[in-house]
Amino acid sequence: MTGGEPLLEVDGLVTRYPVPRGIVRTLARAPREHVHAVEGVSFTVGPGEMLALVGESGCGKTTTAQTVMRMVTEDAGSIRFRGREISTLSHRGLRPLRREMQIIYQDPYESLDPRFRVRDTVMEPLRIHSIGSSADREQKVLDALVRAGLTPPDLYIDRFAHELSGGQRQRVAIAAALVLEPKLLVADEPVSMLDVSVRAGILALLDGLRRSGLGILMITHDLSTAAHFADRIAVMYLGRIVEEGPAKDVVRNPQHPYTKALISVVPKRDPRDTMKPQILKGETPNPVHVPSGCRFHPRCPVAVESCTSVDPELRRVKAATSPEHRAACILV
């Protein structure tokens, strides 16, 4: 971490989606229900830092990213980008800031326009933001392709997406994000659609960008990847961060019972490494009806009476080696 002022500060973020009621329940004036996708999430991302938001499907990690990008409107909380509150900005007011925060998606087979050549894909953000003359733009596209590891760029610039491999497509998507020279990159499951042999290359590319000063918020379900590449890990469960800290501390010294269980079931490469998996029963409950108290208590192997009523806050872990290691459990 390079320290200094954080790029992104998210505080008490809440995002809910209304559940469609259907005509009968609407006429019957049934109460409107909500999916509690994000329920009070706070974190920061500094320049040159990679934070991994880790969790299972439905935990709210992608909604968090989309809210930060202002693609979804939050219900409460603040989002500050380089010290400036952006949750209250209008679309017009947001536009100059959009250049500075970019997102890449999971599926490079879906995210690139099949009718566009690589040049058009990477140049489009420059056109939208009216940056540079056409000669400038061509040069910026070539530079972005090089930064994304597509060298020599002349080899790729006239190709269509279908002429590229999955890894190359993801690099084009990264180039299109980099061409605006953003300060923050949100990467939503950037490698989960790719073959194992090319994943490491994309992750190394993101790692290099982080080293050059870019702040990265990575959304992933893969703890092994997060442990290897992120500076810090935040583990989400049902719309909350339940544990957060330096990546190594969270993985090697997990404190929250959910993190402990999650880490114990990650398959290890070495067949001799047979840690007894602590398999939780059932599946994550429906985020429409969130359990009372600690939202993990119905599945928690160590829950006590008061867990059904006390909603624990993230706080410093007594057994931690780092002061930044926090967990939301009354037992730690």
Next chain:
Amino acid sequence: MTDRRLLQVEELHVWFELGHGRELHAVQGISFDLAEGERLGLVGESGCGKTTTILALMGLLPGSASVSGRVLLNGEDILAEGEATVAPHRWHDVAMVFQGAMNAFNPVKTVGAQIAEPMELHGISSGRSAMARVRELLEMVGISGSRAGRYPHEFSGGMRQRAAIAMALACDPKVLLADEPTTALDVMVQAQILELLVALTNDLGLAMILVTHDLPVVAQVCGRAAVMYAGEIAETGPTQTLYHDPRHPYTRMLFAATPDLYGDDAVLSIPGVPPRLDREFEGCPFAPRCDSAFSRCAGEHPRLREIDPGHVAACHLNDVAVGAPAR
């Protein structure tokens, strides 16, 4: 491992007709065997031929495919006369859990009725006795038998995958082929399904071929694995040996490309792409991406050779000096 060879695959080839006289040689003469009660991993990246291989074992390849080689089930060649010889064994002796099976249920039929289908097809049981067996199967995979009358949308993804496993077990098969059974699932549900598959194979004495791209899953579940590359087997051996003493650079590089939760070593990608399978190539198919290739690799195709009993690899490095590791 018992000595009883339940399934023997010998020199299996699969070609797909691409039209205009072109062919894709998807599986290029692979051989392996499976003992009773054994769990074998079939590992590789997309396009390496692993799914095609097990579809061939089930006789489920499309009409554009042609197959050669032998698949012996208890010594009987089930591919000898095509559909005529494979159909009596399909579901009955060899059953399969398909990739994305949780999304393959018919939405307008109850889960129970769909699990009963293979039993009715093979005349094992029908009507009331079939439904009793369905409830028993659901309990076996950890779902309450009372849910047999529910529809697929009333099940979560993990439960639908359990139901797909129950369907595969309906006719009491000897071999279960599981194609990426946990790929679309969350890590906790994946752990539940893998635990179930291990328990079922242990309790029922069922042999399983687990097809996956995920090396750690194979390392935790299977005693032995075959690593496939470009339609061929690059290396077969006990999973412990493949991790600790790989004798094919692809095996070693694939492990090195896989991040480990506790590993501190750098995660390294494998440069390049696999060769196209619609044209013949000379030499080792992995040579262009290999970090240890030498002069012989470009022109001469390496054959699988035995390193130790039960451990074979197709790499010229193993010939250079006896016992020289492919590192």
